[in-house]
Every structure is written in C-alpha cells, then in structure tokens.
Amino acid sequence: MSKKVVVLGEAREGALRNVSFEAIAAAKKVAGGGEIVGLLFGDAVQSLGEEMIKYGADRVITVEHPHLKHYTSDGFGQAFMAVYEQEKPEAIVFGHTALGKDLSPKIASKLDSGLVSDVTAIEGEGDDAVYIRPIYSGKAFEKVKNKEGLLFISVRPNNIAPLEKDDSRSGDVSSVSVDITNLRSVISEVVRKSTEGVDLSEAKVVVAGGRGVKSAEGFAPLEELANLLGGAVGASRGACDADYCDYSLQIGQTGKVVTPDLYIAAGISGAIQHMAGMSNSKVIVAINKDPEANIFKVADYGIVGDLFEVIPMMIEEIKKIKTN
Amino acid sequence: MNIYALVKRTFDTEERIAVSNGKIVEDGAEFIINPYDEYAIEEAIQVRDEHGGEVTVITIGDEEAEKQLRTALAMGADKAVLINTEDDLDEMDEFTAAKIIAEYLKDKNADLILAGNVAIDGGSGQVGPRVAELLAINYVTTITNLEIDGTSVKIIRDVEGDSETIETSLPLLVTAQQGLNEPRYPSLPGIMKAKKKPLEELELDDLDLDEDDVEAKTETIEVYLPPQKAAGRVLEGDLSDQVKELVDLLNKEAKVL
Ligand SMILES: Cc1cc2nc3c(=O)[nH]c(=O)nc-3n(C[C@H](O)[C@H](O)[C@H](O)COP(=O)(O)OP(=O)(O)OC[C@H]3O[C@@H](n4cnc5c(N)ncnc54)[C@H](O)[C@@H]3O)c2cc1C
Ligand SMILES: Cc1cc2nc3c(=O)[nH]c(=O)nc-3n(C[C@H](O)[C@H](O)[C@H](O)COP(=O)(O)OP(=O)(O)OC[C@H]3O[C@@H](n4cnc5c(N)ncnc54)[C@H](O)[C@@H]3O)c2cc1C
Numbered sequence: 001m002s003k004k005v006v007v008l009g010e011a012r013e014g015a016l017r018n019v020s021f022e023a024i025a026a027a028k029k030v031a032g033g034g035e036i037v038g039l040l041f042g043d044a045v046q047s048l049g050e051e052m053i054k055y056g057a058d059r060v061i062t063v064e065h066p067h068l069k070h071y072t073s074d075g076f077g078q079a080f081m082a083v084y085e086q087e088k089p090e091a092i093v094f095g096h097t098a099l100g101k102d103l104s105p106k107i108a109s110k111l112d113s114g115l116v117s118d119v120t121a122i123e124g125e126g127d128d129a130v131y132i133r134p135i136y137s138g139k140a141f142e143k144v145k146n147k148e149g150l151l152f153i154s155v156r157p158n159n160i161a162p163l164e165k166d167d168s169r170s171g172d173v174s175s176v177s178v179d180i181t182n183l184r185s186v187i188s189e190v191v192r193k194s195t196e197g198v199d200l201s202e203a204k205v206v207v208a209g210g211r212g213v214k215s216a217e218g219f220a221p222l223e224e225l226a227n228l229l230g231g232a233v234g235a236s237r238g239a240c241d242a243d244y245c246d247y248s249l250q251i252g253q254t255g256k257v258v259t260p261d262l263y264i265a266a267g268i269s270g271a272i273q274h275m276a277g278m279s280n281s282k283v284i285v286a287i288n289k290d291p292e293a294n295i296f297k298v299a300d301y302g303i304v305g306d307l308f309e310v311i312p313m314m315i316e317e318i319k320k321i322k323t324n
Numbered sequence: 325m326n327i328y329a330l331v332k333r334t335f336d337t338e339e340r341i342a343v344s345n346g347k348i349v350e351d352g353a354e355f356i357i358n359p360y361d362e363y364a365i366e367e368a369i370q371v372r373d374e375h376g377g378e379v380t381v382i383t384i385g386d387e388e389a390e391k392q393l394r395t396a397l398a399m400g401a402d403k404a405v406l407i408n409t410e411d412d413l414d415e416m417d418e419f420t421a422a423k424i425i426a427e428y429l430k431d432k433n434a435d436l437i438l439a440g441n442v443a444i445d446g447g448s449g450q451v452g453p454r455v456a457e458l459l460a461i462n463y464v465t466t467i468t469n470l471e472i473d474g475t476s477v478k479i480i481r482d483v484e485g486d487s488e489t490i491e492t493s494l495p496l497l498v499t500a501q502q503g504l505n506e507p508r509y510p511s512l513p514g515i516m517k518a519k520k521k522p523l524e525e526l527e528l529d530d531l532d533l534d535e536d537d538v539e540a541k542t543e544t545i546e547v548y549l550p551p552q553k554a555a556g557r558v559l560e561g562d563l564s565d566q567v568k569e570l571v572d573l574l575n576k577e578a579k580v581l
Contacts, residue, residue, distance in 0.1 A: 070488075073453070073462075073463065074462070097484070098466070098483045098484045101449050101465070102453065102465045102466075104450075105418070105422075105448075105449070105450040105451075105452075105453035105454045105457070106453050106454070106456075106457045106463075108419070108450070108454065109419075109422065109453070109454040109457035109458055110457060112419075113419075113541060114417060114418075114419055114540070114541025114542040115418065115419075115448070115450055115541075115542075116542055117418075117447075117448040117449060117450060118447060118448065130545065133447075134447065135445060135446060135447050135547070136335060136337050136341055136348065136444070136445050136447075137337035137444050137445075137447070139337060139341045139549070139550075140341055140343065140348060140547060140548065140549050140550070141547070141548055141549075141550060142544050142546065142547045142548075143544070143545050143546040143547075143548075144542050144543065144544055144545070145542065145543050145545055146541070146542055146543075147540070147541055147542060147543055149541070184462035184492055184493070185462060185464060185490045185491070185492045186490065186491045186492070187488050187489065187490055188489045188490070188491050189488070189489035190486060190487075190488050190489075191486060191487045191488075191489075192486050193485050193486055193487070201484065205580070229581070237502075246485070247482075247485055247503075248484070248485025248486065249485070250485065253442070253444065254501060254502040254503075255485070256484060256485065261580045262574065262578070262580040262581075272337055272338050276337075276444075279550075282578075282580070283574070283578045283580050284556075285570065285574070286556070291558070296556060296558060297556070298553070298556070299556040299558075300553070300556050300557065300578065301556060301557050301558075301559065301570055301573055301574070301578075302556055302557065302558040302559065303558070303559050303563075303566050303567070303570060304558060305563050305566070309563060310563070310566075310567060313563070313564060313567040314567055314570070314571060317567055317568055317570075317571040318571055318581060321571065321575055321581065
C-alpha cells in the first residue's frame with residue numbers, strides 16, 4: 001500500500017540543510033509511490049519550498065509566524081499538529097538533528113505512535129520497509145519494523161543519499177496560518193559557536209584533532225588540510241576540554257555524529273564515546289604516535305607517527321595531486 | 325521540591341559486544357547507570373540540597389536494576405522505585421517505557437523530572453520528551469546549566485555546539501547533557517545509608533496497566549554486529565613514503581580525494 005508522507009525540512013541561516021533532502025529520499029522509500037509533502041516552519045521560509053520540490057517533494061506546506069523564528073517544541077509542535085490534522089499523513093520523516101531529536105518524541109507521543117530514531121539505512125519499500133539503526137554506541141545495529149498504524153522515523157544526517165536535484169520539477173507551495181500561542185519556553189539568548197564554512201555534520205571530509213594536537217595553534221595544520229579538501233575541522237572531547245578548540249567542534253556521543261566519506265583522526269586515542277560519533281564514516285585514517293591506540297582498530301589506513309610531521313607532508317602530497 | 329530522576333541500567337558499551345541468537349550477549353557483561361543519567365541524579369541532588377525536598381529515582385527493569393538504584397541512593401537520592409516488568413513484558417520500546425514511567429508519575433505532582441538525554445545502549449533519546457508530553461508538562465533537552473528561583477527556571481542548553489539560554493518554569497522535565505556537572509562517587513557512609521533507604525518495587529498491575537496498554541509500537545527483528553572491516557592497513561617504511569602511499573591510496577583505492 002502506498003503511503004502519504006510528510007517530511008519536515010530544516011533551514012539554517014536561510015538555506016535548507018542537506019538532511020532535509022536526505023529525509024525526502026527516505027520518504028520516497030517509505031511512500032511506496034505515495035505523495036510526499038514537504039513542511040517548512042519559520043518566520044520566512046516560503047522561498048525555500050521550491051528547493052524541496054526539486055529534490056523530490058510533490059508539494060510543500062509552509063507555516064510562517066514570528067514565534068517560529070527560533071525553534072521551540074511548543075511552537076513547532078503546534079505548527080506540526082495543525083498541518084497533521086489537515087493532511088492526515090500515513091508516515092512522517094524528520095532529520096535526526098538537534099531539532100528532530102527534540103521534537104519527534106513529543107509528536108510521536110501526541111499521536112500515540114511509535115518512532116524509529118536515528119535511522120541510517122532503509123531496506124525494502126512501503127509496508128515492507130525495515131529500518132536500520134545503530135545501537136550500543138555504534139557497536140551494533142538493529143533492524144526495526146513498525147507494527148501498525150502511523151509510521152514515524154528520523155534519519156541520521158549523511159547516511160541516506162539525497163535524490164538527484166531535478167530543476168524541471170514543479171509543485172504547489174502553499175502556506176497554512178497557525179496561531180502559535182502559549183510558548184512555555186522563551187529563548188532569551190543564542191550563542192552561535194559553530195564556525196562558518198562547511199557544516200561539520202554534513203561535511204564530506206572531516207579532519208579531527210584530539211589531545212595530541214596539544215594547543216589551539218596546533219589545530220592550524222588540520223585547518224589547512226580541511227580547507228584543501230573542502231572539508232571541516234572536528235575534535236575529540238579531550239581537545240575541547242583542554243581548550244584547544246570550541247565544544248561546537250566536538251564529535252561523539254555528546255557532540256556531533258558525522259558520517260563523512262573521509263575521516264582523518266589526528267592525535268585521537270579512539271574512546272568509545274568518540275567512536276560513537278564517527279565509526280560509520282566511509283573511510284577512516286588514523287594518525288597517532290601510539291601504535292596501540294584504539295583508533296587503529298576502526299581505521300582503514302593508519303600511520304604511526306607524529307601528526308605535526310605527517311599532516312604537513314599530507315598537505316604537500318595532496319597539493320601535488322590537485323595541481324596535476 | 326518534589327524531584328524525580330529517571331535512571332536506566334545500561335550495558336557498559338566500553339565492553340566487548342557479542343551477539344548470539346539475535347540478541348546481545350549479556351552474560352558476564354558489565355552493567356552501569358547510563359552515564360547521562362548520572363548527570364541527572366547529581367543535578368537532582370544539588371537542586372534538593374539548595375531548595376529542599378526529596379529526590380526519587382525511578383527505573384524500569386528487572387531485579388538486577390536494584391544495584392543501579394542502590395548506587396543512586398548511595399550518591400544521595402532519598403528513595404527509589406523499581407518498576408519490574410520481568411513477568412509482564414517480553415518486549416518493549418520507547419513508547420512502552422515512557423508510558424509506564426508517565427503512569428507512575430501522573431499523580432505525584434513532580435516539580436522537576438530529570439532524565440538523561442540519551443541511553444548509550446538503546447540510543448533513541450525519546451523517553452524524556454515522551455514522558456513530559458504524556459504528563460502535559462514542558463521539557464528542555466540536552467541541558468548544561470540549570471538555575472531555579474522559586475518556580476522560574478533558567479537553563480542553558482547545548483544545540484549542536486551552539487548554546488541557547490531558555491527561560492521557563494516548573495513543573496518541568498529536563499534531559500542532561502555532558503558538562504551539566506561532575507557526578508559524585510558514592511561515599512562509604514553513603515553506601516551504608518543506601519542500604520536502609522526505601523526501595524519500592526512495583527509491577528504493571530500496581531499502576532493499573534495491562535500489557536495491552538503498553539504494547540510496543542515497533543519491533544526489533546534483528547540485532548547484528550557491523551560486518552567485520554578488513555583489518556586496517558597500518559603503513560610502514562620511511563615516514564615520507566608512508567604519507568605518499570597514504571595519499572595515493574586515498575586517491576586511487578578509496579577514491580575520496
Ligand atoms: C558520558 C561521556 C561522554 C563522552 N562523550 C564524548 C564525545 O562525544 N566525544 C569524545 O571525543 N569524547 C567523549 N568522551 C570522552 C572520552 O571518553 C575520551 O576521554 C576522549 O575522547 C579522549 O580524547 P582524546 O582522544 O583527544 O585524548 P586522549 O585519550 O588523551 O588521546 C590523545 C592521543 O593523542 C596521541 N598523540 C599525542 N601526541 C601526538 C602526536 N604528536 N602525534 C600523533 N598522536 C599523538 C596519543 O598517543 C593519544 O592516543 C565522553 C566521556 C564520557 C564519560
Ligand atoms: C526489561 C526490558 C526489556 C526490554 N526489551 C526490549 C525488547 O524486547 N526489544 C527492544 O527493542 N528493546 C527492549 N528494551 C529496551 C527498551 O526498548 C529501551 O530501553 C527503551 O525503549 C528506552 O529507549 P532508549 O534505550 O533509546 O532510551 P532513551 O530514550 O535514549 O533514554 C533517555 C533517558 O530516558 C530514561 N530512561 C530510558 N529507559 C529507561 C528505563 N528503562 N527506566 C528508567 N528511565 C529510563 C533515562 O533517563 C535515559 O537517559 C528493553 C528494556 C528493558 C528495561
């Protein structure tokens with residue numbers, strides 16, 4: 001049976017995050033031929049609707065309200081429920097981002113439904129679909145099925161490939177007006193620490209440093225390598241706790257979960273809490289002085305050596321290829 | 325203040341994990357309090373010490389979970405509740421867990437409920453917000469700072485590395501992020517006292533719940549370990565040759581440059 005699916009898109013600094021397109025690709029599998037309706041909530045999101053359609057949504061519904069400028073579970077919850085009542089979808093797909101993690105359980109609870117969180121792959125289609133998600137800090141996986149009724153999943157960024165963008169696609173972008181009231185949480189301040197440039201959780205290449213980087217200045221060669229590869233810099237908790245870099249760079253269970261094509265870990269020992277955030281990366285390179293370091297257990301390629309020698313040499317070698 | 329902390333007994337994921345007959349092998353494994361719940365317990369104790377009241381820790385599990393509850397009591401919690409589902413439920417999911425906890429809490433007039441932001445084994449992060457929604461109270465997730473003044477609450481929460489300051493009020497459910505505090509270790513006198521602190525054991529019946537009321541909405545059909553990666557290649561030879569080889573491999577074999 002085909003399903004009508006709603007997908008919550010997520011904007012950051014005026015642009016849609018990649019995970020929104022990945023969620024549409026996931027919705028396509030879930031839908032089994034059914035309609036895909038994109039949702040956008042914010043204070044000015046109308047213009048982003050078309051982008052969701054080009055990536056596979058059939059139509060888009062926006063809810064705009066000054067109270068939706070910043071995410072709150074009450075504000076977004078009210079917007080979602082209003083659209084839900086209007087559309088009565090059979091399935092819901094969110095991104096497993098800070099927003100998705102915060103909002104999805106509330107909605108699932110309101111709708112008395114199950115929720116499969118942090119999905120990294122989908123096997124099969126429509127009613128037969130099975131959802132794969134990491135458990136035990138990424139050391140194992142489980143396959144989960146929805147028993148009956150509404151299907152609700154959230155997808156981990158960078159795991160399900162988005163559909164090819166199709167500029168010829170068109171569809172309806174309509175708006176629904178919702179009275180957003182009684183917000184129980186008021187956001188009085190937001191401190192943005194995330195660095196400019198490539199979004200760490202969506203980067204194709206991540207160069208991460210640990211306590212072995214030894215100082216804030218020590219991150220300079222890592223930044224140079226990341227820039228060269230069009231990637232982002234990340235870090236272990238160890239490096240953040242030692243004040244070598246900001247916590248917004250932290251990768252792991254407490255920090256960001258990343259799944260880049262290439263993950264370079266320099267001066268990181270490979271604690272389980274760190275690995276929980278990166279072990280799904282496609283190719284992992286470890287650079288560590290200690291041949292016994294745990295990180296070598298998950299690495300595809302390893303160099304036992306001093307990162308301050310290895311990284312500059314890598315930069316030189318890569319420059320050579322890039323100019324050829 | 326009437327304070328509750330939700331505590332899950334979890335598999336210590338630092339341990340080696342094996343799967344047999346489609347289940348994680350638990351025999352001989354080390355079990356701990358979910359690390360994020362330790363932050364929740366610590367914060368609960370600190371709030372009580374500052375504002376007065378009582379801290380109750382709650383867990384759903386079997387007999388074995390008594391050990392983790394005693395540890396929480398030894399840290400300083402006042403009372404513990406074990407909701408033992410061993411005889412009633414073969415399977416459960418996040419809906420089940422939240423429904424049972426909310427059913428227990430619904431007439432308790434909790435001012436503050438603290439949970440972990442995620443359990444390191446199940447990893448869904450659903451239970452906290454679900455419980456809040458079932459109780460129709462507000463929640464704030466992944467918090468790193470909590471200040472309470474009367475019924476006003478000021479919170480700093482971590483949002484993918486950015487930080488948000490939130491003003492809200494009690495009653496409230498929060499979920500703890502690393503950085504909230506430094507959980508204390510139980511002291512020896514604490515451990516002695518914990519043995520005499522009340523630990524109530526309940527079953528679904530005591531909460532007027534049937535198995536059907538809490539039947540899981542989702543079903544795990546398989547648990548498996550990731551395919552064994554071919555052993556990583558630790559390069560050898562002169563360092564500059566290693567780097568050349570690495571870049572060549574990344575370019576030609578892995579095709580990621
Ligand atoms: C509840 C909880 C949650 C946590 N969440 C996270 C998380 O999200 N992310 C996270 O990362 N950690 C997390 N941790 C912390 C984690 O347990 C580790 O302490 C941390 O990851 C260690 O960081 P590190 O590898 O940089 O430091 P270390 O373990 O000190 O390793 C430093 C490494 O650098 C190597 N080294 C030193 N000098 C050089 C050099 N010149 N060249 C090459 N190598 C060198 C050393 O051999 C060593 O292996 C968490 C812990 C807890 C309890
Ligand atoms: C007796 C038992 C049997 C189970 N059987 C199955 C099964 O057959 N199939 C299956 O898939 N899963 C089973 N589980 C796992 C169960 O589905 C999950 O543990 C539960 O849904 C919570 O989800 P989570 O681990 O993702 O927690 P999260 O939502 O990530 O946890 C967040 C926070 O919620 C609180 N919390 C979570 N769980 C509990 C709890 N049990 N008690 C108190 N507080 C809690 C904690 O504060 C925790 O930090 C079983 C668990 C138990 C205890």
